[in-house]
């Protein structure tokens with residue numbers, strides 16, 4: 001059995017397919033716009049990558065791992081990504097299993113990214129952390145005791161729907177003042193009347209503080225000391241954003257065990273989503289470094 005994963009990242013604007021080897025290197029990557037018929041585009045990408053491997057005589061994948069936006073039923077039997085209107089209750093797991101002939105494992109893209117950051121990114125070797133994404137949406141994945149948290153419906157980590165502004169802006173989820181309703185790119189644009197990339201220093205500071213406030217809640221509740229942040233909005237703003245987020249994190253993390261918690265840029269950049277999708281496949285299949293833990297946990301080499 002090969003140790004190579006057919007990795008698929010499904011986003012609202014683009015689809016990304018590649019092979020990822022046992023060291024987390026991305027090979028034979030192909031991308032396409034998500035478009036109006038995402039399944040046709042995805043099938044073509046998978047066929048192209050598979051054909052390239054055959055002609056190269058490379059290792060054929062033994063498992064398929066997928067990261068996609070939610071919501072979804074457990075295991076991705078049916079997915080309904082908010083940013084892909086063409087898919088509502090789409091039977092992604094069955095379709096991919098039929099197409100590839102491989103065991104298929106599907107998870108939330110932010111949880112996938114959390115695995116990737118622990119494997120090869122800014123949380124490498126760390127046992128307890130939160131990996132956030134601040135972009136078109138705000139999401140996250142939580143690793144505690146070296147294990148990715150799934151939760152009752154596999155949706156653990158949705159830090160975007162932690163309330164940071166009491167009675168704040170209405171959120172798509174139905175609540176008010178969620179982090180996503182105050183700090184996502186579209187929310188910032190709606191609040192300020194200009195794209196997030198053109199935000200004033202005051203807006204960057206406010207948004208960074210709200211992200212840091214939500215992060216501090218998670219750190220205190222879950223006994224975490226590290227938060228990584230990916231996503232075009234946060235990374236686009238860079239140092240001023242992270243300084244504001246760290247200040248709010250410091251203000252919230254006063255109880256002794258949480259003091260000194262840090263919030264830092266994610267380490268993987270554009271490779272993160274595909275590496276994360278591969279990690280989902282490895283975790284599902286029980287391949288190192290995410291297995292063969294009997295309970296399906298994330299058993300990466302760790303230190304405190």
Ligand SMILES: [Zn+2]
Pocket residue numbers: 160161171172173174175178180181
């Ligand atoms: Zn919400």
